[in-house]
Amino acid sequence: MKPDAKPALFGRIPILGRFGLWIWRNPLIAPALLVVIVVTQAPFILTVIYSLFRWNLQRPENTAFNGFGNYLDIFRDSRFLDSVVTSLSFTVAAVLLSLLVGLVYALLVHDRFFGRGIVRTLLITPFLIMPIIGALAWKYTVLSPIFGILNWIVRQFGGTPIDWIGMYPVASVVAVLVWRWAPFMMIIILAGLQALNDDQREAARMDGAGPWAETRFIVLPHLKKYLQLSGLLGSIFIVNEFDVIFMLTQGGPGTATTNVPFLIYQSVFYSFDIGHAAAMAVVIVLGTIVVVTYLLKLLGSLMGDLD
Amino acid sequence: MAFWNRRPAAARGIERASRLRTVLAWGVALFVSFPFLYLATSGLKTEVEAPKMPPAFVPVPEFLNGIPFTYTPTLQNYRLILAGDFMPYFVNSAMATLVSTLIVLLLAIPAAYALTLPQTTSKRNVLFFLISTRFLPVVGVIIPIFLATRFVGLLDNVLALIILYTAMNLPIAVWMMRSFFQDLPADVLDAGRMDGAGTFHELTLIALPMVKNGVLATAFLAIIFAWNEFLLALTLTTTRAATVPLYMISFMSAQGLWYAKMSAAGTLVALPVVILGWFGQKWLVRGLSMGAVK
């Protein structure tokens, strides 16, 4: 390594110095990196700091350092604990069902047939549509007690109309989430299917494998890492789902569909309780980091060597 | 067909699906598309017709009125919307989306390129740091962002959205562009270096023209994410800088339920990105998997 001219400013503090030097040597990367740090990392540090304060925007005079008090409060608050459970159930249910449905979509459109391009396009569209409009479409065209197609069908069979969202709020949200995320899973799984060498499938067939054995021993093992990837990515996004809940249920009825992000939103913008909201935000970030760690490991193995 | 004469991987699929599977696939696709197809349909109806059951799917000319499941299409909802206060929202969305995407490309392309160069150190750390910020929940930073935006007086200003959307899309853009640069034949870049191109010329004259598709794909993805973004727009804008998702919200609460008009508005708002996504289908997977799946 050639000794570069060290900007004197950075030399003093060890970690900052090394970082500064790296930034100095990589002028092409530095701007992107700095933007991301300033806009996402700095605010997160502030969130952590806020979470240690008692702070309500409506009563700024009461602001005071509170140590871990906010954390103790939220973990004693049944609304928060409920929202954690809600978040987790949405995530687990929606991710697993999306994976399953996405796999079915992918298997349906993998082989050639008349209109495959159109079918595939129709299948991925729910993912492209603005989430709040997707939720809106469900709310009014499918689930609405009055205009919804579901109740029209119920009436045709002589049943009484049901307020689907009111009666089955969790199932409704999960249905919309699966509708929206199954295409995402399909896109990745389909790429996996297409990366599978046809020769391998044909060789298996020559070796006497039937359709089931072919799927079980050739296709699914090959798809494993694609399923993992789509499942992890899906979890990260779904655990933080906000748009669909905002549009479909506003967290209700009661708090039946209030997940953590929605509760944070309410705490900040309805009750102006910065301290507690920040503590909740820190908790959900930490939870996400666990999943992200697995994801990064997987991405790393998919990418191979870097440096 | 001889064994060496295979169709390229992208067009593959080793056999035709059975007739049953074809029907099934079409059935599932239509079932899944019902909400948005019906929404689009309702946007072409009158306010009187729209909420009526049984549902009318088939547009027919006026003189055929009365046949079950049919309706007479009209553009009156779209006329109303465009004559109303839609345009400012649309312009705000377009500004936030396009300007942020442009900045994203300007920042991401050089960074992604540098992250393929052998002499760059700590590539892995940088890439993983970048992508982990993309997975950071927005609610985790919304409070300070809201307060900071208020503090600097950028509340209800498109500039705030531009900055945030830029940061939101940068990590994915860097990963995606990097995966395209990575695929370039090393020999061609070496040839450029032998021929006297410095990093700047190597990037602008050799590498970039070879990844035009990658730039398009990255732009596509950034546009889709920015256009559809809701939470930040909801918290940081109110009237002057409000974007199209807020138009949908304001629409519903302020004016009561105008079913046909709302459907038309929803269609109008969703359409740009849906069309973009249809054309960019083959790149979606690469973007959604951070370039890990091609």
Add this chain to the structure above:
Amino acid sequence: MGHITLSNVTKQFGAVEVIPPLDLHIEDGEFVVFVGPSGCGKTTLLRLIAGLEDVTSGSVAIDGTDITGVAAAQRGLAMVFQSYALYPHMPVRDNIGFPLRMAGLDKAEIARKVEAVAETLNLTGHLDARPGQMSGGQRQRVAIGRAIVREPKAFLFDEPLSNLDAALRVNMRLEISELHQRLKTTAIYVTHDQVEAMTMATKIVVLRSGIIEQVGSPMELYNQPRNLFVAGFIGSPKMNFVTGETAAQHGAATIGVRPEHIALSKDAGDWKGRVGIVEHLGSDTFLHVTVPGAGPLTVRVAGEMAVRFGDTVFLTPDANKIHRFDAADNAMSRRP
């Protein structure tokens, strides 16, 4: 001008030492071929000279000037790659002109030089084509054009013919040799094909595991291989090696006889053997003969030869052309 000196050059990739300390001098105007099996470090060595890789230690000098830390572009060398490495988005004209454009020449000057080069390479009619529209041979010609247009101190060729089919390869081989005759510019050429090495080189460098096994003219290598490796690598078909009793009779651990240096008779000779596979090439016949006590031997006979599988034949090696190797595989002097 263009003599190149490597002094004590080493290269490590991580913990793996690809090139142990190595010295090499290349004279101005020479056509030097680096040859060796894949993974022997020949391409790495070329890239070190090119400046596409940094040496781990040691120095590289061109015309006596140390250029170890100098960027590839500033070394005044031009390179032709195995994959041609043309810029796919530029027409041929811009491909060839690119190094000149980077050097800051004005447009008229570039156009003039590009035309001139295109003429010598029969590319005049293709100047506006894109590389994607051309055949492999034409592409390689463009790559060569791009190399010669800047009048470099030396040409570096990295297996430039490997992607061409057999017939084209022979043609391009001749073209490159002619080019060298005409321009008299130093050339370094990397190949794993010993035929290319023998036919084109003024000097061959045989490499194995990053170590130079022998440097010499093609005929020196053919006639006086320094060790078993070089003896086996140069020449086609491969030299026959015999160990054991027969070698001991010649006072060596191993003796080597080239297939073309064995006389064949149906009646009498030193070694009696049985014919295995016979390969008829028309101009030559290769016989694979199993000799008890010596093992399978390849014999090359000029012209057509009427022998069949299973025939008994007698072989007599040309006593003057027997190579002797000691137990460490190094060549010994010719039989006293």
